[in-house]
Amino acid sequence: MKLLSAALTRTLDQATIQAQGITSLELMERAATALFDWILTELRPAYSTPIHLFCGPGNNGGDGLALARLLHEAGYAAHVWLLPAKRYSADFTANRLRLPAEVPCQELAAARFPELPASAVLIDALFGTGLSRPLTDLAAEVVAHLNRSPALRIAVDLPSGLLADAPQPPDSPLVQAHYTLCFELPKLAFLLPGHAAFVGEWHTLQIGLEQEVIHNMAVDNYFIEDNYLKGCLPKRPRFSHKGTFGHALLLAGSQGKVGAAVLAATACLRGGVGLLTVRVPQVGYAILQTAVPEAMCLPDSAPDILTELPDLTPYAAVGMGPGLGQQAASREVLRQLLQTATVPLVLDADALNLLGANRELLELLPPDTLLTPHPKEFERLVGIPARHDYHRLEQLRAFVRQHRCYCVLKDAYTAVAAPDGTLYFNGSGNPGMATGGSGDVLTGLLLALRADKRLSALDAALLGVYAHGRAGDLAAQETGEAGLIASDLVRFIGPALQELTASAPGL
Ligand SMILES: NC(=O)C1=CN([C@@H]2O[C@H](COP(=O)(O)OP(=O)(O)OC[C@H]3O[C@@H](n4cnc5c(N)ncnc54)[C@H](OP(=O)(O)O)[C@@H]3O)[C@@H](O)[C@H]2O)[C@@H](O)CC1
Numbered sequence: 302m303k304l305l306s307a308a309l310t311r312t313l314d315q316a317t318i319q320a321q322g323i324t325s326l327e328l329m330e331r332a333a334t335a336l337f338d339w340i341l342t343e344l345r346p347a348y349s350t351p352i353h354l355f356c357g358p359g360n361n362g363g364d365g366l367a368l369a370r371l372l373h374e375a376g377y378a379a380h381v382w383l384l385p386a387k388r389y390s391a392d393f394t395a396n397r398l399r400l401p402a403e404v405p406c407q408e409l410a411a412a413r414f415p416e417l418p419a420s421a422v423l424i425d426a427l428f429g430t431g432l433s434r435p436l437t438d439l440a441a442e443v444v445a446h447l448n449r450s451p452a453l454r455i456a457v458d459l460p461s462g463l464l465a466d467a468p469q470p471p472d473s474p475l476v477q478a479h480y481t482l483c484f485e486l487p488k489l490a491f492l493l494p495g496h497a498a499f500v501g502e503w504h505t506l507q508i509g510l511e512q513e514v515i516h517n518m519a520v521d522n523y524f525i526e527d528n529y530l531k532g533c534l535p536k537r538p539r540f541s542h543k544g545t546f547g548h549a550l551l552l553a554g555s556q557g558k559v560g561a562a563v564l565a566a567t568a569c570l571r572g573g574v575g576l577l578t579v580r581v582p583q584v585g586y587a588i589l590q591t592a593v594p595e596a597m598c599l600p601d602s603a604p605d606i607l608t609e610l611p612d613l614t615p616y617a618a619v620g621m622g623p624g625l626g627q628q629a630a631s632r633e634v635l636r637q638l639l640q641t642a643t644v645p646l647v648l649d650a651d652a653l654n655l656l657g658a659n660r661e662l663l664e665l666l667p668p669d670t671l672l673t674p675h676p677k678e679f680e681r682l683v684g685i686p687a688r689h690d691y692h693r694l695e696q697l698r699a700f701v702r703q704h705r706c707y708c709v710l711k712d713a714y715t716a717v718a719a720p721d722g723t724l725y726f727n728g729s730g731n732p733g734m735a736t737g738g739s740g741d742v743l744t745g746l747l748l749a750l751r752a753d754k755r756l757s758a759l760d761a762a763l764l765g766v767y768a769h770g771r772a773g774d775l776a777a778q779e780t781g782e783a784g785l786i787a788s789d790l791v792r793f794i795g796p797a798l799q800e801l802t803a804s805a806p807g808l
């Protein structure tokens with residue numbers, strides 16, 4: 302699904318009103334009804350639970366007022382607190398007037414903040430997409446008061462103080478929501494690591510915004526949700542043979558890190574590769590042949606690191622990096638690989654660190670090479686620390702455009718960057734996957750998908766990243782998040798890919 306800027310969200314709002322012949326007040330009623338339904342079905346508050354709604358002067362506050370009315374009409378104990386302002390939006394005012402007189406409704410003042418006990422539910426409807434500057438004065442004090450309360454905090458559309466799609470000054474006052482309920486589409490701000498403590502768990506609520514308008518909007522950020530990739534992996538024809546799905550070469554492992562090669566190799570096999578050859582130093586030969594009998598092994602002549610690039614002629618794709626080490630001889634293998642490869646490449650881990658330490662090698666990257674850095678490796682690749690999360694995304698766009706490559710920036714919401722600068726944020730996965738070897742598994746899986754000639758570079762990257770996260774989610778159902786280890790991910794690659802496979806040929 303698309304991630305819209307605050308400006309495009311407003312355009313969509315207006316276009317929906319026009320196309321559907323409704324008033325903005327009716328759209329607000331849909332939003333409030335969706336909030337009401339979510340609260341009733343997900344939170345199931347007792348009728349006696351005090352629900353305090355904090356409403357700002359714009360339409361976010363209008364949503365809060367309409368929600369207060371719906372809660373009151375259903376018999377819940379709603380209490381409204383208004384943030385005084387010079388101007389109020391028309392729909393705020395309309396909903397203020399529609400609020401039944403029995404609903405307690407008071408203006409906030411510095412000396413008059415309500416007690417907010419743990420048993421209460423707090424609705425943050427102070428500011429949404431209309432936020433134009435950091436919160437100060439009374440608004441900032443209210444936010445601090447909400448954050449001090451032990452009560453559950455639910456933000457409407459955005460945690461107040463957070464911009465939907467742009468950086469803000471550090472230490473700006475921000476509501477720390479436990480839940481954020483937004484309308485139709487998530488916001489870019491939700492996906493950035495620095496905002497996790499403010500956004501909490503987010504959900505999108507459907508309010509019937511015009512799908513055709515969304516379809517025609519040009520954006521450069523997407524969110525890959527469940528279902529988006531369902532059926533995107535072509536079904537295997539009955540008359541397939543090993544060659545159909547490619548022969549991959551994996552260059553990995555060094556003294557003490559042969560496990561990385563084993564994990565990447567097994568993931569590559571589970572990812573559906575036709576044939577796999579693994580290049581390891583001598584120290585890895587017996588280990589690999591024993592642990593992964595399905596793979597062929599082509600040992601390097603050196604005992605503990607890779608020093609020689611094999612003939613690349615037989616291979617459909619080459620992966621390099623897991624457990625490689627950063628010795629000069631291995632750097633020369635990487636250089637030769639970049640100079641001679643004519644097939645898709647997947648580079649990870651120490652291959653990226655070698656690129657970062659020898660940035661002139663970046664000029665040699667063949668087009669459509671797939672790199673899979675975590676943020677620290679990415680920083681080494683670009684050589685400049687990111688000032689903030691948005692700056693890192695801009696660095697990412699600039700990097701893929703400059704090097705005509707695909708880059709998978711690993712994080713809670715991993716971003717797949719395409720050479721045109723479009724970012725696809727991945728929605729699958731869980732914190733249990735922050736465990737040693739998880740990245741090696743991703744490299745192996747991506748290598749398998751890049752060796753499959755039926756898939757474009759972008760589809761391979763998106764399918765691999767999503768299936769890796771999905772394998773983590775399936776594994777965690779069995780192991781729990783804390784107990785999840787990288788080889789569990791490997792076991793669930795097959796089921797994850799199965800979910801993404803087309804049901805019939807050509808679909
Ligand atoms: N799009 C949709 O699909 C739907 C959207 N809906 C809802 O509408 C919300 C957007 O509403 P909105 O545009 O009225 O903006 P909102 O955030 O309420 O605040 C604007 C007011 O705050 C003021 N203000 C700004 N910054 C400030 C500051 N730092 N400190 C103090 N004041 C500040 C600003 O004043 P100004 O900047 O003009 O001085 C203006 O008065 C959206 O988030 C969603 O909840 C749903 O109802 C229906 C479907």
Ligand SMILES: [K+]
Binds near residue numbers: 361427460
């Ligand atoms: K809000």
